[in-house]
Amino acid sequence: METFIRNSGAVNVGPIERMVSVAAGGVLLARGLRHRSTMGAVLAFAGADLLYRGTTGRSYLYQLLGVSSVPRKNERTPLIYRQGIRVDHAITINKPAAELYQFWRQFENLPTFMDHVLAVRITDATHSHWIARGPGGSRIEWDAEITADVPNQMIGWRSLPGSEVATAGSVYFRPAPGGRGTEVKVEMQYLPPGGILTALFAKLFGEEPEQQIREDLRHFKQMMETGEIPTTEGQPVGPSMVESSRGWQVREREAREARTRMPGTEEAA
Amino acid sequence: MKAACWYGTEDVRVETVSDPAILNPRDAIVKVTRAAICGSDLHLYGGYIPGMKHGDILGHEFMGEVVEVGKSNGLRVGDRVVVPFAISCGNCYYCQQGLWPACDNSNPNAWIVEKMYGYSAGGLFGYSHLFGGYAGGQAQYVRVPFSDVGPLKVPDSLTDEQALFLSDILPTGYMAAENCNIKNGDVIAVWGCGPVGQFAIKSAFMLGAERVIALDRFPSRLRLAQQQGAQPLNYEEVDALDMLRELTGGRGPDACIDAVGMEAHGTDLVAMYDHAKQTLHLETDRPMALRQAIQACRKGGTVSIPGVYTGFIDKFPIGAAFGKGLTFKMGQTLVHKYMRPLLERIERGEIDPSFVISHRLTLEEAPQAYRMFQQKRDECMKVVLDPWTAPVYNTAVA
Ligand SMILES: NC(=O)c1ccc[n+]([C@@H]2O[C@H](COP(=O)([O-])OP(=O)(O)OC[C@H]3O[C@@H](n4cnc5c(N)ncnc54)[C@H](O)[C@@H]3O)[C@@H](O)[C@H]2O)c1
Ligand SMILES: [Zn+2]
Ligand SMILES: [Zn+2]
Numbered sequence: 001m002e003t004f005i006r007n008s009g010a011v012n013v014g015p016i017e018r019m020v021s022v023a024a025g026g027v028l029l030a031r032g033l034r035h036r037s038t039m040g041a042v043l044a045f046a047g048a049d050l051l052y053r054g055t056t057g058r059s060y061l062y063q064l065l066g067v068s069s070v071p072r073k074n075e076r077t078p079l080i081y082r083q084g085i086r087v088d089h090a091i092t093i094n095k096p097a098a099e100l101y102q103f104w105r106q107f108e109n110l111p112t113f114m115d116h117v118l119a120v121r122i123t124d125a126t127h128s129h130w131i132a133r134g135p136g137g138s139r140i141e142w143d144a145e146i147t148a149d150v151p152n153q154m155i156g157w158r159s160l161p162g163s164e165v166a167t168a169g170s171v172y173f174r175p176a177p178g179g180r181g182t183e184v185k186v187e188m189q190y191l192p193p194g195g196i197l198t199a200l201f202a203k204l205f206g207e208e209p210e211q212q213i214r215e216d217l218r219h220f221k222q223m224m225e226t227g228e229i230p231t232t233e234g235q236p237v238g239p240s241m242v243e244s245s246r247g248w249q250v251r252e253r254e255a256r257e258a259r260t261r262m263p264g265t266e267e268a269a
Numbered sequence: 270m271k272a273a274c275w276y277g278t279e280d281v282r283v284e285t286v287s288d289p290a291i292l293n294p295r296d297a298i299v300k301v302t303r304a305a306i307c308g309s310d311l312h313l314y315g316g317y318i319p320g321m322k323h324g325d326i327l328g329h330e331f332m333g334e335v336v337e338v339g340k341s342n343g344l345r346v347g348d349r350v351v352v353p354f355a356i357s358c359g360n361c362y363y364c365q366q367g368l369w370p371a372c373d374n375s376n377p378n379a380w381i382v383e384k385m386y387g388y389s390a391g392g393l394f395g396y397s398h399l400f401g402g403y404a405g406g407q408a409q410y411v412r413v414p415f416s417d418v419g420p421l422k423v424p425d426s427l428t429d430e431q432a433l434f435l436s437d438i439l440p441t442g443y444m445a446a447e448n449c450n451i452k453n454g455d456v457i458a459v460w461g462c463g464p465v466g467q468f469a470i471k472s473a474f475m476l477g478a479e480r481v482i483a484l485d486r487f488p489s490r491l492r493l494a495q496q497q498g499a500q501p502l503n504y505e506e507v508d509a510l511d512m513l514r515e516l517t518g519g520r521g522p523d524a525c526i527d528a529v530g531m532e533a534h535g536t537d538l539v540a541m542y543d544h545a546k547q548t549l550h551l552e553t554d555r556p557m558a559l560r561q562a563i564q565a566c567r568k569g570g571t572v573s574i575p576g577v578y579t580g581f582i583d584k585f586p587i588g589a590a591f592g593k594g595l596t597f598k599m600g601q602t603l604v605h606k607y608m609r610p611l612l613e614r615i616e617r618g619e620i621d622p623s624f625v626i627s628h629r630l631t632l633e634e635a636p637q638a639y640r641m642f643q644q645k646r647d648e649c650m651k652v653v654l655d656p657w658t659a660p661v662y663n664t665a666v667a
Binding site for chain 2: 218
């Protein structure tokens with residue numbers, strides 16, 4: 001991933017492919033969600049992407065891969081080739097800017113909503129040490145410094161030169177119009193020195209860095225607005241298809257037998 | 270505990286699963302005393318809603334008793350509550366605007382829906398992973414997230430059967446009628462005489478409609494609509510559009526309610542076309558009732574759509590809608606908004622919603638109940654399940 005990818009979606013999917021995408025996407029999404037596995041997740045993602053590309057003419061996958069199926073003469077895709085991955089994402093949070101800034105500025109709070117960040121330790125007024133979850137259960141650590149800090153408005157940071165990981169980012173807090181909370185905008189850039197670390201980074205943030213940041217920001221909003229992050233992990237679920245089916249047949253038979261034993265009743269089915 | 274689980278198209282099984290636990294501070298666990306099967310559940314049963322997984326616990330219409338609460342919670346153990354089908358945080362912009370099902374914070378899978386719809390709605394109980402994948406209430410126990418916001422305490426003076434439908438279909442029928450902006454002298458036409466249609470009819474009268482015309486093809490359902498004061502119209506026996514024109518002096522109904530949704534029935538050529546396309550996944554929804562409602566509606570009238578749609582429809586008569594300057598109102602019901610005022614109407618005796626119940630069964634009988642309700646057999650109108658008694662196999666509902 002040596003390209004600079006700006007995820008502002010221009011149409012990069014042609015009209016015929018869009019029609020096919022809608023149909024195939026629905027099927028894939030349904031199939032993918034039916035399987036609780038990595039393959040299922042991949043199918044679901046591909047399905048969702050197909051639906052998205054069918055209805056909007058944009059594909060995340062294509063953007064990531066730098067591909068476009070729109071005829072050249074209509075070319076509007078702003079794929080800028082530079083170094084690293086850049087992600088921009090904005091979300092509106094129903095809280096005052098000062099409250100959001102203060103929570104974020106305390107970097108120790110970040111692991112509560114950043115999925116891959118395990119811990120942040122403050123080392124001095126402008127420096128901090130980060131520990132994140134890497135691929136295959138590994139840990140990645142780096143030191144970062146604050147490069148800009150405007151109270152209640154923005155924070156900028158970057159990793160120190162020579163870190164295992166090269167990253168820079170800023171977050172802006174701007175009051176939304178009409179007192180509708182605060183617009184929070186994150187700009188993040190990863191500048192992998194190349195080679196193995198590039199691949200590592202792609203893994204660290206999932207195959208889709210934008211997706212990861214989008215979810216982190218959503219979780220930030222959920223924490224700040226509701227005090228918790230919604231989940232269904234750990235809720236009850238029926239046994240798998242295989243385990244359940246035997247019990248089902250036995251019960252059906254028993255029910256049928258019970259019914260036929262009762263005088264004056266008959267199977268209506 | 271026991272729960273009704275989804276295992277594919279027309280495959281519901283009652284399984285033994287683990288009891289739900291508190292997962293977040295604002296959660297509560299409710300011991301379900303009554304649960305109902307909704308027309309919306311039939312869309313899951315029929316396999317029309319994407320994002321279901323094997324083993325998913327169904328059910329979004331339920332009530333019961335609070336048996337456990339999380340750390341920050343307005344409820345107390347022992348409270349008797351009825352729970353809205355939509356899960357809403359109460360803190361986001363949408364919740365604060367009263368647009369509860371549009372909640373920003375209750376759907377853990379919002380990213381998937383954002384790709385499909387642009388923006389995601391909130392979570393729902395037992396209604397696919399697109400709406401959060403929350404385990405539903407056709408079970409002995411259910412976990413209720415953000416339980417300080419949704420659940421409404423039920424006074425002892427009301428029975429379970431009187432309060433249960435506050436969770437969904439009574440507010441749904443009411444909102445469908447309220448969305449018609451009914452004025453003195455208005456004639457309202459209601460497509461679909463299922464429970465939602467019945468409550469829409471009843472509500473239209475409560476809100477001052479002059480007349481209500483009710484369309485369906487099942488005589489028992491049309492009969493119940495007639496008992497509510499509606500004029501029944503069997504669309505299989507007469508031409509619905511001609512008849513509606515005739516019954517309204519050539520004007521057309523002032524407002525049309527589509528209480529049918531994406532699985533509409535039809536027999537003409539266009540209906541066959543929709544059926545074929547839906548089967549091939551080229552169209553997700555069959556909009557026969559909706560098209561007819563748009564066609565029938567008078568100039569400047571309102572089309573109110575409580576019936577559920579999820580994807581794409583074909584041959585949407587946008588020209589007729591535009592030419593007549595119609596107003597469209599639709600969406601998941603704002604149950605939170607209507608629960609309390611409707612509870613008061615029940616207490617005052619203005620409506621007893623239990624009139625729609627046709628079958629009282631046990632949770633164990635859920636598989637047979639789904640089949641019967643889908644096929645509208647045995648004059649099935651609305652099934653209420655008791656999760657705590659053993660089935661008596663002399664009702665022969667299979
Ligand atoms: N908006 C919401 O939040 C919400 C809440 C609850 C239910 N719903 C939806 O409301 C709809 C009705 O629910 P229900 O419980 O009454 O379901 P139901 O299946 O009992 O009733 C549907 C009725 O529509 C009739 N019908 C079918 N095709 C028709 C046609 N072409 N013209 C006229 N009538 C036709 C059927 O015969 C049936 O009686 C469903 O789509 C359901 O998903 C929406
Ligand atoms: Zn329902
Ligand atoms: Zn909300």
